[in-house]
Amino acid sequence: MDFEKIVKKRRSYKEFKDREVELEKLEKIFKLTTEAPTAFNLQAYTFKVLESEEAIESAVDSAIPENEWIKDADKIILLVGDERIDTNLDTVLEDLLEKDFVDENTATDYKERITGYRDRDNLFKTGWLNRNTMIPATFFMLACENEGLGTCPVRGFSNEKISESLELEDWERPSLIFPIGYPEKDERPHKWRRDGEEIFEVL
Ligand SMILES: Cc1cc2nc3c(=O)[nH]c(=O)nc-3n(C[C@H](O)[C@H](O)[C@H](O)COP(=O)(O)O)c2cc1C
Incomplete structure (x- = not known):
């Protein structure tokens, strides 16, 4: 499908067919999701695929009453942010150095700054993790x-x-949960959106 079609067709689906979501499809989706940009390319997030009855029940039980519909999904995917933030730092720096994106001094500077993130307060981590999970979340939904x-x-x-x-x-x-399945109805009504001209200004 072309990009414009995918963006326009994506809606929040809350009713699903009784059909299994194949793990191979999810693998393809997660591969595309990793293309999402994150700060310093740190990719401090994971998706947990809740498939067993017990795991799905954990998500359903944690939901507010109006989200009870999530029980009808074939699987529920939980996106979690990694509060340690620097988990992939060594791999990221090696990659940047190898491909000449940065020199040794810049890499050392990055390392000092980013390892310091572990000791930052909750407010900093909340902002950082929100920013760095929402873009992968968007790639995931479109995939x-x-x-x-x-x-x-x-x-x-x-x-x-x-x-x-x-x-x-x-x-x-x-961060977010994503009930997932084959949609009961192929199309959902398109909700109100602001006009494109309304959401930008040229300064
Ligand atoms: C951060 C975020 C949180 C949301 N939380 C819920 C939720 O708890 N329950 C729900 O039914 N929909 C939730 N939604 C879905 C929105 O209501 C929906 O995306 C919005 O109404 C636009 O509709 P559309 O996705 O069909 O275009 C959430 C969406 C976002 C982006």
Whole structure:
């Protein structure tokens, strides 16, 4: 599908067919998701595919009542940010040096700055993780649409509840959940959107 079609067709799908979402499709989707940009290319996020009844129940139980519909999805995908932030730093720096994006001095400077992020406060980490999970989330949703899968970003759930029942590590911060499946109806009504001219100004 071409990009314009994918963007226009993507809607929040909340009703799904009783059909399994193949793991091979998800693998393709996650491969495309890794193309999303992140600050310093650190990619401090992971997606957890909740497939077992028990895991899906953990997500459903953590959701606010109006999000009960998520139980009808074939799988539920939980996007988590990595509060350590610098997990992939060595690989990132090696790559940047090898491809001449930076010199040794810049790499040393990056390393000092980024390892310091671990000790920053909660407000900093919240902002950092929000920014650095939302763009991968967007790539993920568009890649789902491209594969004919329906999903919807869902934030109405308790981080505490889902972290406890899935036994997440203390550095794993839930960001969004994505119930996923083959849509019951192919098209959903297009909700109101602002005009393109309204959302930018030329200074
Ligand atoms: C950050 C975020 C959180 C959202 N949380 C929920 C949610 O908890 N429950 C829900 O049903 N939809 C949720 N949505 C879906 C929005 O309501 C939906 O994207 C919006 O109404 C536009 O509709 P569309 O996606 O069909 O274009 C969320 C969307 C975003 C971006």
